[in-house]
Amino acid sequence: MGSIGAKDVPQLLDANGRRIDGRGLEDLRPLRIEAGPLAQADGSAFVEWGDNKVMAAVYGPREVHPRHLQQATKAVVQCRYNMAAFSVDERKRPGLDRRSQEISKVIAEAFESVIFVEEFPRTSIDVYIEVLQANAGTRCAGVVAASVALADAGIPMVDLVPAVAVGKVAGTVVLDLKKEEDNYGEADMPMAMVPRSGRMVLLQMEGHMTRDELKRSLDLGVIGCKKIYEVQKRALRDRYAVAGPKEGEVASSEVPA
């Protein structure tokens, strides 16, 4: 990374430890979560996180398609993470590329780790994530959205699942990478955790980190996830507040930048 970059590497960290968008090392980008914006889905959520826009919908428990995936003792959790052709700078060919398939797999496994699948044998719980606008951290935004959508659909789970990417830029561990930091940084580590158990159900990493940097990254990721968890809960509370939103009205929850 970096050594073969033909392009100029922007200055990712200034002398005062400010990042390219003015954030401190442990600051999240502004995050807004809206629970239940879609009418047809059993549950849904929309996440605006920095310059990411991600929609998630949940259908099920329902009949399993294709049929042979059906399990006699539990529900199967299927996930489709898809990026819209216009979501990135250069148009992306529509459909699931290898990256999207891998991400779909790890997200499905993450949610199967928290859903009480034994309660719904011979059914499928389908999680659809559509990335509409991408600026690094879309799989984490997808998990954050899908988790709220699952709760909105009334699927019983151990807990909500917050997620965030930690990374290393200019030799320093930082929280919640944006695009430039992801492209020119030295490491990227997306993680999703179950706040109740403190365990991670999604963890990936690419780049260079020493043992100490890895330890620091995990600690910082846990801090980030706890903040995101609060926004997720607030989004659901807003949606299901006593009066409830009026017809055609959507509830939303914001975290100040």
Next chain:
Amino acid sequence: MSGEVAAEIMTTHVLDLAKKGHRLDGRALDEMRAVRIVPGYVASADGSALAQIGQTKVLCGVKVEVGKPFPDTPNAGVLTTNAELVPLSSPLFEPGPPTVEAIETSRVVDRAIRAADAVDLAGLCITPEEKVWVCYVDCHVLDHSGNLIDAAMLAASAALSKTIVPSKKFEVGEDRPLGPKHVPIETTFVRLGDSIVVDPTREEEVACQGRLTIATDEAGNVVAMQKGKVGAFSPQDVMELTDRAFAHGDRLRDLIRKL
């Protein structure tokens, strides 16, 4: 259905054993199966190695050809890693387009090779913007008895360490070793109840409650990670497994160095 029942019984058995600190094949929790590497297995490749971890066999062949660079990296060679889970290697694999398991295996190995800077891509430039070396790393799974990721990584690292850039054949100078800059090794663990074991067999993979792969290099860096399967790991688990991954990685790197 009988297959499902048998698998269920096996899973219960594997988990019961793990509770007592035992494994199906008698290994200790942090013990890998026997590792064997045969370098230069395929003469038609520019570099190759057959890696065996227990019964799991993966053959990696490297082909190096002259091609065009990507427009955004005009001064760098091109590297492509692929893993094929061919139907000969398991009753579970069928012919057809790559399964998501194959895609994950390819991508996790590719990520480690790339992030570790295993191949000096800048050194693979022949004429900037026109001609560069394109390096194909193809892993062919021959026998899937568990832990494909580690076996594919081991085969790839061993094959790259033996790869000769065929300059003569393409009339761009003398043949030379590719000379990998760094040697990434991946170590995979699975959770079985409260125990976390290294180098899972197929039965342990089926029974497991979460899988974590950690790639290390010889300079003390973690270069890639991938959590897979249904299950979870705490940050403390990850740190403990990182230490174990470095120990296994250093031992396997020694093995490759001595080939």
